[in-house]
Amino acid sequence: MNERTYCRADSVVFLKTKEAFGGLSNMAGDFPLCVNYIRIRTSEALYQACRFPHLPEVQRLIIEQRSPMTAKMKSRKHHQDSRQDWDWVRVKIMRWCLRVKLIQNWHTFSELLLETGDQSIVEQSRKYDFWGAKPVDKQTLVGVNALGRLLMELREDVKTEGQEAFLQIEPLDISDFFLDGHPIEPVAAPDREVTINAETSEPLSYPVQTSLPIDMPDPDGRG
Known part of the structure; x- marks a missing residue:
């Protein structure tokens, strides 16, 4: 992914x-x-x-944090133990994470994406220019903006394919795609059934709720 230049007024x-x-x-x-x-x-x-698919204890440490920034900080302490192909798969994983976010929060997240119209979506970053873009003056930002570009890709899919295309998200076809020691299974939309046994095709009800009882502060922070 190459760097791009964005005009704040048009984004x-x-x-x-x-x-x-x-x-x-x-x-x-x-x-x-x-x-x-x-x-x-x-x-x-x-x-x-x-x-950290090979380190379920680190995954649990990250997931149990109440603040997303703290979760990120916990992850940073173990970066030397990241999966070996992390730099090759991180964009694929981010794309998958965004689709999970969409499928399980369809109404709120799809509406937010569509509210952006046809404008460029840019995450402003103070330090890093891969996932976002850094301001070079009051009107211009420069960076790879990988997260913004993935969000624009997802917005286009929402526009052209609609909710029917987001009833179930399959796991990525990459090695060692695990969570808490188990292969990541298909992720279903709320109130849907998901087939998790490919041999028997027996569906299991996937207990995803649109509103989970999580009391979590929503601090300002960089994505």
Whole structure:
């Protein structure tokens, strides 16, 4: 992915979760997830946990944090133990995490995506220019903006395919795609059944709720 230049006036730029489009951030706390029957507070925590499929104890440490920023900090302490192919698979994993966020929070997240219209979506970053873009002056941001570009890709899928295309998200076809010591299973939309046994095709009810009883602060933070 190459760097791009964005004009602030022609873009939806988000930085803090309390701002109008802060829900686009992985740090946003109003979009709880459930993967393999494990409740996860934010897409940031899910993404960070995916760094360590071989270390379920580290995954649990990340997921149990009440703050997404704290979850990220816990992950950072173990970066030297990240899966060996992390730099090759991290964009695929982020794309999958965003789709899980969408499928389990369809109404709120799809509406937020569509509210951006056809504008560029840009995560403003103070330090890093891979997932976001850094301001170079008051009107211009420069960076790879990988997260923003994935969100724009997802927005286009929502527009062209609709909710029927997001009833079930399959696990990624990568090695060692595990959570808490078990292969990650298909993720279903709320109130749907998901087939998790490919041999018997017997469906299991997937207990995902649109509103999980999680009391979590929603701090401002960078996604």
